[in-house]
Amino acid sequence: MDAEITIIGAGAVGLAIAERLSAEFANLYLVERHGTFGQETSSRNSEVIHAGIYYTRNSLKSRLCLEGKRLLYEYCAANKIPFSRCGKLIVATDEHEMSVIEGLKENAEVNGVDDLVILERDEISAMEPDIFALRAIHSPSTGIIDSHSYMKRLETNTLNNGGAIVYGSEVTGIRRTGEGYVVMLRDADGKTFGYSSKVIINSAGLMSDKVSGMAGIEDESLRIVFSKGEYFRLNPPKNRLISRLIYPVPLHNLEGIGIHVTRDMGGGVKLGPDVTWMASNVYDYTVDPRKRDSFFSSAKKFLPFLEPGDLSPEMAGIRPKIQKPGEPLRDFYIREESDRGFPGFINLIGIESPGLTSSLAIARYVRGLISK
Numbered sequence: 065m066d067a068e069i070t071i072i073g074a075g076a077v078g079l080a081i082a083e084r085l086s087a088e089f090a091n092l093y094l095v096e097r098h099g100t101f102g103q104e105t106s107s108r109n110s111e112v113i114h115a116g117i118y119y120t121r122n123s124l125k126s127r128l129c130l131e132g133k134r135l136l137y138e139y140c141a142a143n144k145i146p147f148s149r150c151g152k153l154i155v156a157t158d159e160h161e162m163s164v165i166e167g168l169k170e171n172a173e174v175n176g177v178d179d180l181v182i183l184e185r186d187e188i189s190a191m192e193p194d195i196f197a198l199r200a201i202h203s204p205s206t207g208i209i210d211s212h213s214y215m216k217r218l219e220t221n222t223l224n225n226g227g228a229i230v231y232g233s234e235v236t237g238i239r240r241t242g243e244g245y246v247v248m249l250r251d252a253d254g255k256t257f258g259y260s261s262k263v264i265i266n267s268a269g270l271m272s273d274k275v276s277g278m279a280g281i282e283d284e285s286l287r288i289v290f291s292k293g294e295y296f297r298l299n300p301p302k303n304r305l306i307s308r309l310i311y312p313v314p315l316h317n318l319e320g321i322g323i324h325v326t327r328d329m330g331g332g333v334k335l336g337p338d339v340t341w342m343a344s345n346v347y348d349y350t351v352d353p354r355k356r357d358s359f360f361s362s363a364k365k366f367l368p369f370l371e372p373g374d375l376s377p378e379m380a381g382i383r384p385k386i387q388k389p390g391e392p393l394r395d396f397y398i399r400e401e402s403d404r405g406f407p408g409f410i411n412l413i414g415i416e417s418p419g420l421t422s423s424l425a426i427a428r429y430v431r432g433l434i435s436k
C-alpha cells in the first residue's frame with residue numbers, strides 16, 4: 065500500500081481528522097483540490113462555536129457539538145487561536161416566540177446544555193441596551209473563533225506529525241481492490257495518476273456525495289442539495305451597538321436558524337445567513353443586493369436602531385444538505401461502510417452546521433471507526 069490513510073478534503077473537518085490521525089498513523093495523505101485549505105464552506109460560515117441548543121437528543125449533531133465545543137475552547141486556549149466566549153441571546157419579539165423559547169431551553173437541557181438562563185426585559189436591556197426583546201435565552205458558552213487561524217494550526221500540526229498534504233489535486237476516481245482502494249488524482253496541470261490506500265476518509269464537504277459515488281456507494285438519501293446562505297454586513301458605527309450574538313427563534317425543521325447577528329474576531333458584525341435552496345448544485349457565492357429589504361425587515365424586529373442603509377452585501381456560504389426542502393431534520397452521516405461492502409471507507413456527508421464547532425469531536429469519532 066502506498067498510503068495507510070487518505071483523507072479527501074482540507075476543510076476544518078478534514079484538517080481536524082488529519083491532525084488527529086497523523087499523530088498515530090504513518091503514511092497519511094490529506095488531498096485537496098484547491099491550492100490551500102479552507103477554500104469552501106469552512107471559510108464561508110458564521111464562525112460561531114455553538115452551544116448545542118437546537119439538535120435532536122442523542123443525535124451526532126447534539127453529541128459532537130457539545131463535545132466539540134469543549135475541545136475547541138481548550139484547543140484555542142492551548143494553541144493561541146483567537147476566540148471569544150462572547151455569549152449569545154436568542155430573542156423573542158412576540159407572544160408566540162416567547163413560548164417557543166421555553167421549549168428550546170427544555171430541549172437544550174435534555175441535550176446536556178445546562179448553562180442557559182431565561183432573561184426578562186430589564187435584564188436584556190442591561191446586557192444589550194440597543195436591542196428589542198420581550199424575553200431571551202442567554203447562552204454564555206456560545207462563542208466565536210478565528211477559523212482561519214484554527215485551520216492553519218491544524219495544517220501545521222498535521223505536517224509536524226509527518227502527515228502529507230497534497231494541494232491542487234482532485235480525486236477523480238476510487239476503485240476497490242483486495243486490501244484497500246486505488247485513488248485517482250488529477251493535478252493542477254491536468255495530469256492524472258493513481259495510488260493505493262488502505263483507508264479512505266471522505267470529508268469532501270459539498271462534493272462528499274459525489275466522492276462516495278465514485279467508490280460505488282450510490283444512495284439517494286445521501287444526495288446533497290446545495291442550500292445557500294447569504295450575509296449582509298452591519299456597517300460602522302452601528303456594529304459597535306452589539307456585543308453578543310443575537311439570534312431570533314429558529315425556523316421550522318432547522319432549515320436555517322434564522323437571520324442572526326454575529327460578530328467576528330475582527331470586530332465586524334454581520335447579519336445572516338438566509339436560506340435559498342439551489343435548483344442545481346452550482347457554486348454560486350454571489351449576494352443578491354435586492355435581499356437587503358428582507359434582511360432589514362427580519363432584523364429590524366430585534367434591532368430597532370437599524371436603517372436599510374446600514375446594511376451592505378457581505379458574502380455567502382453553501383450548506384451541504386442531505387435534508388431536502390420540507391423534510392424533517394437530518395443528522396450528520398458519519399459511517400464506516402463495511403456494511404455496504406466497502407471496508408475501510410469512511411463517509412462524512414451532510415456536515416453542515418455545527419460542523420466547525422464539532423470538528424475536533426468528529427475527528428475523535430472517526431478515529432474510533434478505524435481498526436488498527
Ligand SMILES: Cc1cc2nc3c(=O)[nH]c(=O)nc-3n(C[C@H](O)[C@H](O)[C@H](O)COP(=O)(O)OP(=O)(O)OC[C@H]3O[C@@H](n4cnc5c(N)ncnc54)[C@H](O)[C@@H]3O)c2cc1C
Pocket residue numbers: 072073074075076077078079095096097098101102103104105106107108109110111112113114233234235236267268269270271272275293337380381382383384415416417418419420421422
Ligand atoms: C452559511 C453557513 C454558516 C455556518 N455557520 C457555522 C457556524 O457558525 N458554526 C459551525 O459550527 N458551523 C457552521 N457552519 C457549518 C461549517 O461551516 C461546516 O460544517 C464545516 O465548515 C464543514 O467542513 P468540511 O471540512 O466538512 O467541509 P469543507 O470546508 O467544504 O471542505 C471540503 C473540502 O473538500 C474539498 N474537495 C471536494 N471534492 C474534492 C475532490 N474530489 N478532491 C479533492 N478535494 C475535494 C473541497 O475543495 C473542500 O476544500 C456553517 C455553514 C454554512 C454554509
